[in-house]
Amino acid sequence: MSVIPVFDRDLLRRYDGPGPRYTSYPTAPHFDVRFGESDYRRQARTSNDDPVPSPLSVYVHVPFCHSAxxxxxCTRIIARNPARGREYIERLAIEIDLQSKLFDRDRPLTQIHFGGGTPNFLGAEGILAIMARLESAFSFDPEANREFSVELDPRHADAQLVADIAAAGINRISLGIQDFDGDVQKSINRIQSVAQTAELIDAARANGMRSINVDLIYGLPKQNERAFGQTLDTVVGMRPDRIAAYSYAHLPNHFKAQNQIQAKDLPSAEDKLGLLALAIDKLTTAGYVYIGMDHFALPEDELVQAQERGSLHRNFQGYSTRAECDLIGLGMSSIGKVGNAYVQNAKELPAYYTALLSGHLPIVRGYELTVQDRVVGDAIQSLMCHCRLEKNAFGRRHDLVFDEYFESELARLAPLAADGLVNLKSDCIEITPRGRLLMRVVAMCFDRHLHKVQVVPHKFSNVV
Ligand code: SF4
Incomplete structure (x- = not known):
């Protein structure tokens, strides 16, 4: 049953501050350079030896963008020359071959996600070339089970590109919009018409794609409730299956391009809360279900159904229905999770290319999970995906007594319970409708790494 989050301005104001999005636990700042290629190879081997090895999921990072x-x-490189894309595909092919040799061939590849950057910088032919390489190196799951998706920048894509990638097996797309208002678009250097976006959505439907996601951002310069309301109405009229409405974090000291944004053009903290309230109101009134962490979906969407079944999962791409997969990260800066370890590739192109050309995986850091990490990670997943932790079932799963194991965490949750964000019951912990917009704050109470380090603002965005 869907729960509409309660917008409590006072609580949001009080609890706003930097915090992880928990697409992994521990979060990426804790990955260690001492974890290297041999550790990853060992994890891959061990994952093959499981009595029932997990299916495989692949994330392909395409770092290039046409303009800033x-x-x-994001980790991206502004480029004009298509030859840079062709060179990247050649190197990626080496990585695909190296990675595919680590996994038993009978493990099905069930999920592929192209992210960026701008995957369509490579054109349909580039995306198709990577798909073909993946298909020859791995065993694709039967078509009905596949979840193959691409993020597209609508300014550099058309209906033909959508038809071409659909023919190659892509069955989902995700489109960046942010805001359709002309003044906002000028101030963020992203001019994108409604027609460009609608063309891709229509083409995706005409070509039988199973899911369409769009991304919006609130808190951008020149944004106001009137114009953002119109963007929301236009988007709702297009009826995408999923809508993400992210909060803009202005950190110009850490993201160079943000220096182009005039601080005076940004909405105040109060106005930004107003934009969030508007998005929640318009999207839920239009029938979208709030999944959590900025994500909304239509009731018939798989994410909503997975949440209702209790099988929703969170990984580096956000919410996912494929909890059981080993995730192989491909491309510059990509992050994977195989067996009991997270692993990240080189974040600069020269280092990424050099490693591959010398026959090595371009791994620069990673993290091997301890038993405690797996226990805490499971608790955080349950809260972020289902807003609920059943103490007895959790205790049986991990062979522990919940209230003893999490004694300190329960103490940290007590003030949140007093503020009405969580209910602390004898048999479960549940995030209330009032706490749903602050689920990161609840999850942070369980984060045993976070409590050892200072939370640095540029490492994590604000929770609201
Ligand atoms: S927002 Fe997307 S398209 Fe724009 S520069 Fe960043 S990665 Fe590229």
Whole structure:
């Protein structure tokens, strides 16, 4: 049953501050350079030896973009020359071959996600070339089980590109919009028409794609409730299956392009809360279900159904229905999770290329999970995905007594319970509708790494 989050301005104001998004636990700042290629190879081997090895999921990072959006905090390279994309595909092919040799061939590849950057910088032919390489190196799951998705920048894509990638097996797309208002678009250097976006959505439907996601951002320069309301109405009229409405974090000291944004053009903290309230109101009124962490989906969408079944999962791409997969990260800066370890590739192109050309995986850091990490990670997953932790079932799963194991965490949760964010019951912990917009704050109470270090603002965005 869907729960509409309660927008409590006072609580949001009080609890706002930097915090992890928990796409992993521990979070990426805790990854260690002492974890290297041999550790990863060992994890891959061990994962093959499981009595029932997990299916595989692949994330492909394409770092290139045609121009700089000023709000951007992604790992990306501004490029004009398509030859840079062709060179990247050649190197990626080496990585695909090295990685595929680590995994038993009978493990199905069930999920592929192209992210960026701008995957369509490579054109349809580039995406198709990577798909073909993946198909020859891995065993694709039967079509009905596949979840193959691509993030597209609508300014550099058209209906033909959508038709071409659909023919190659891509069955989902994700489109960046942010805001359709002309003044906002000018101030973020991202001019994108409604027509460009609608063309891709129509093409995705015409070509039988199973899911369409769009991304919006609130808190951008020149944004106001009137114009953002119109963007929300336009987006709702397009009826994408999923909508993400992210909060803009202005950190110009850490993301160079953000220096192009004039601080005076940014909405005040109060106005930004107003934009969030507006998004929640318009999207839930239009029938979208609030999944959590900025994500909304139509009731018939798989994410909503997975949440209702209790099988929703969170990974580096956000919410996912494929909890059981080993995730192989491909491309510059990508992060994977195989067996009991997270692993990250080189974040600069020269280092990424050099490693591959010398026959090595371009791994620069990683993290091997301890038993405690797995226990705490499971607790955080349950809260972030289902807003609920059943103490007895959790205790049986990990062979522990919940209230003893989490004694300090329960103490940290007590003030949140007093503020009405969580209910602390004898048999479960549940995040209330009032706490749903602050689920990161609840999860942070369980984070045993976070409590050993100072939370540095640029490492994590604000929770609201
Ligand atoms: S927001 Fe997307 S398209 Fe714009 S610069 Fe960043 S990665 Fe590229």
């Amino acid at each position: 959006c000023y709000y951007c905090a």
